[in-house]
Amino acid sequence: MRYLGLDLGTRTLGLSISDVTGTIATTLKTIRFEDSDYDALIPELRSIINQYKVDMLVLGLPKNMNNTIGPRGQVTIEFKDRIQKELNVNVELQDERLSTVEATNYMLQADISRKKRKKKVDSLAANIILQTYLDKMKGRN
Numbered sequence: 001m002r003y004l005g006l007d008l009g010t011r012t013l014g015l016s017i018s019d020v021t022g023t024i025a026t027t028l029k030t031i032r033f034e035d036s037d038y039d040a041l042i043p044e045l046r047s048i049i050n051q052y053k054v055d056m057l058v059l060g061l062p063k064n065m066n067n068t069i070g071p072r073g074q075v076t077i078e079f080k081d082r083i084q085k086e087l088n089v090n091v092e093l094q095d096e097r098l099s100t101v102e103a104t105n106y107m108l109q110a111d112i113s114r115k116k117r118k119k120k121v122d123s124l125a126a127n128i129i130l131q132t133y134l135d136k137m138k139g140r141n
Helices: 038-052 071-087 099-109 114-137
Strands: 003-008 012-018 025-032 056-061 090-095
Touching (some): 003 025, 003 071, 012 038, 012 114, 056 114, 090 114
Parallel strands (some): 003 056, 056 090
Antiparallel strands (some): 012 025
16 A cells, blocks of 8 residues: 655645555655645646555644644645545545654754755655654554
């Protein structure tokens, strides 16, 4: 089973992909779009799902630190519903608290320049989201 990990922002969508066994996540790319124009993402997601023969999407759910759902979380839930309907694919939500912070820290430790970090942080955050989900599903968490 192949999974596609998603980290939704206001102007970017970070993507990561699993191997065919659903064990290892790898960064894929970052899609840039106009501020909150989530409809523009549907055709590109459809293409990626078909190209990689994706079985399920794992979308990062930004929760508040007290485990409540805020405005960004609500936007994410609405996006989940939209892509499930438009693309006819199952979408699982994965708690993404601090995934972007974790991604940034990895890149800082690797001494990656600020310019390169900005280009890669979203896909790396998607990778963390997807790998966390895969580990949980395999009981390695």
